[in-house]
Amino acid sequence: MSNILYEKQLAYLSSLRNPPDALLKEMEEFALEKKIPILDWKAAEFLEELVLIHRPKRVLEIGTAIAYSSIRIARHLRKKALLDTIEKSKNNITLATEFIQRAKLNSSINILEGDALEIMPALEKKYDLIFLDADKEDYEKLFYYSLMLLKKHGVLFIDNLLWHGYAAARTVPASFSKSTKIIREFNKLFISQTSLRTTILPIGDGIGLGVKV
Numbered sequence: 423m424s425n426i427l428y429e430k431q432l433a434y435l436s437s438l439r440n441p442p443d444a445l446l447k448e449m450e451e452f453a454l455e456k457k458i459p460i461l462d463w464k465a466a467e468f469l470e471e472l473v474l475i476h477r478p479k480r481v482l483e484i485g486t487a488i489a490y491s492s493i494r495i496a497r498h499l500r501k502k503a504l505l506d507t508i509e510k511s512k513n514n515i516t517l518a519t520e521f522i523q524r525a526k527l528n529s530s531i532n533i534l535e536g537d538a539l540e541i542m543p544a545l546e547k548k549y550d551l552i553f554l555d556a557d558k559e560d561y562e563k564l565f566y567y568s569l570m571l572l573k574k575h576g577v578l579f580i581d582n583l584l585w586h587g588y589a590a591a592r593t594v595p596a597s598f599s600k601s602t603k604i605i606r607e608f609n610k611l612f613i614s615q616t617s618l619r620t621t622i623l624p625i626g627d628g629i630g631l632g633v634k635v
């Protein structure tokens with residue numbers, strides 16, 4: 423799989439990384455072994471910093487997987503702040519629940535079980551920060567739902583917008599051609615949103631950052 427950074431820069435940044443604690447390390451190794459995609463560690467550090475800067479009271483995550491990013495977000499929330507995280511895979515919900523219990527974050531992370539395409543239109547209260555990290559073919563609809571659920575000055579954080587480097591590549595392997603097309607179309611839609619101040623950052627797999635204006 424392609425990477426958006428040169429190997430040398432990646433190795434250099436990895437050599438500088440503050441080692442994760444035992445639970446995060448175990449989760450990163452588990453995700454790698456089971457081939458469950460989770461947020462790149464550099465993007466996760468950036469997300470934690472955004473949480474510290476923005477100090478959200480209510481956060482929505484779309485795509486929990488094993489709760490790696492949920493735990494990283496929740497650890498940096500203020501007291502009484504809450505993270506709702508949506509997941510449709512029963513297997514991932516079981517894994518996420520176990521990891522959240524081990525992280526002792528049951529009181530700040532709430533898993534909403536089911537398809538975000540059905541759950542989001544029924545949500546009423548708005549959020550200060552929304553992290554979109556679900557199936558790429560759902561991105562456009564989930565993006566519009568996110569816009570509706572985001573407070574003014576709220577932050578939208580979207581993963582995979584450089585799509586393993588393929589979004590900007592001249593040749594794309596056949597197995598990535600459909601998903602790359604979806605991401606390229608999505609990026610145009612994201613960047614042209616007038617209700618957001620947007621940028622796409624070359625962190626991790628490419629982070630779309632939007633602030634509602």
Ligand SMILES: C[S@@+](CC[C@H](N)C(=O)[O-])C[C@H]1O[C@@H](n2cnc3c(N)ncnc32)[C@H](O)[C@@H]1O
Nearest residue numbers: 460461485487490491509510511537538556557
């Ligand atoms: C990339 S993983 C999430 C990784 C997680 N945010 C992390 O960084 O630790 C995507 C997850 O979203 C879930 N998912 C994809 N589309 C979804 C949808 N429409 N509704 C709910 N969950 C969805 C998948 O089952 C998968 O577990």
